[in-house]
Amino acid sequence: MERALQGNVTCLKQENAQTLSWLGHPETRFTFDHIACEMISQEKLFKVAGLPMVENCMSGYNSCMFAYGQTGSGKTYTMMGNIHEIDGNLNDDCGMTPRIFEYLFTRISMEEECQRDEKLRYSCKCSFLEIYNEQITDLLEPSSTNLQRRYGERCIC
Ligand SMILES: Nc1ncnc2c1ncn2[C@@H]1O[C@H](COP(=O)(O)OP(=O)(O)OP(=O)(O)O)[C@@H](O)[C@H]1O
Ligand SMILES: [Mg+2]
Structure with a gap:
């Protein structure tokens, strides 16, 4: 039809x-x-959208990547992709998240090495939250469900 x-x-x-x-x-x-055209590779998309975000962070700005779209539109593919490493290297088909973290930690090592004399140290914190049906769950501590939102100067929602 x-x-x-x-x-x-x-x-x-x-x-x-x-x-x-x-x-x-x-x-x-x-x-x-x-x-980005629909045929863009994971690597090229990272260079266009992910890498500048990491560079922003390294310069002291906040960065946020937000994947939005109907079911099956490719959010998980874009953000995670194929995360199975090959001989300790990222898979060619891996998505934003592994590429961003690999690049971020490489940049941090480079900066710490370059600024060894100033004893520069970076500190990274990570949280992993699910918002579903207006309930917030800490995915690193799944027993703590229905967390409360608190707005503050540095709160990112
Ligand atoms: N650019 C792409 N190239 C090749 N395959 C893709 C691409 N984008 C999505 N796919 C494939 O399409 C299917 C649906 O994509 P995906 O699971 O990422 O959707 P989603 O937006 O996360 O959906 P949901 O909201 O249901 O979680 C998957 O099999 C995925 O591998
Ligand atoms: Mg998905």
Whole structure:
């Protein structure tokens, strides 16, 4: 039926690195800072979106990556991908998270080495939270469910 109604054709067209068109009626254009094409490799996407984020962090700014989309749209693929290492190296198909952490810790080692005389030390903290049905769970301590939100100067939600 989709074929008969010509409903199986692509409904989006990427015009350039900033513009996307919805080919419906009326045709609608959307503009973004950057659009990665659907065939982009995990490595290239990391270079475009992940690496600058780590560099921002190294310069003292906060960074946040937010994956949003309907089910099956590729959030887990983009953020995790294939995380199975090959001979101790990242898999070619691994996603943002392992690439970001590998790059972050390499940069930290480089900076600490370069600024050895100043005894520069970096401190990393990690939290892993799930927000589901308006309930917050600490995934590193799953027994602590229904955590409370507290807003403060440095609270990131
Ligand atoms: N860019 C891509 N290249 C190849 N395969 C992909 C790509 N994006 C997604 N996939 C595949 O499509 C399927 C659905 O993707 P994924 O599981 O990442 O969706 P999701 O957005 O996390 O969905 P959900 O919201 O249900 O968790 C998976 O089999 C994934 O491997
Ligand atoms: Mg998923």
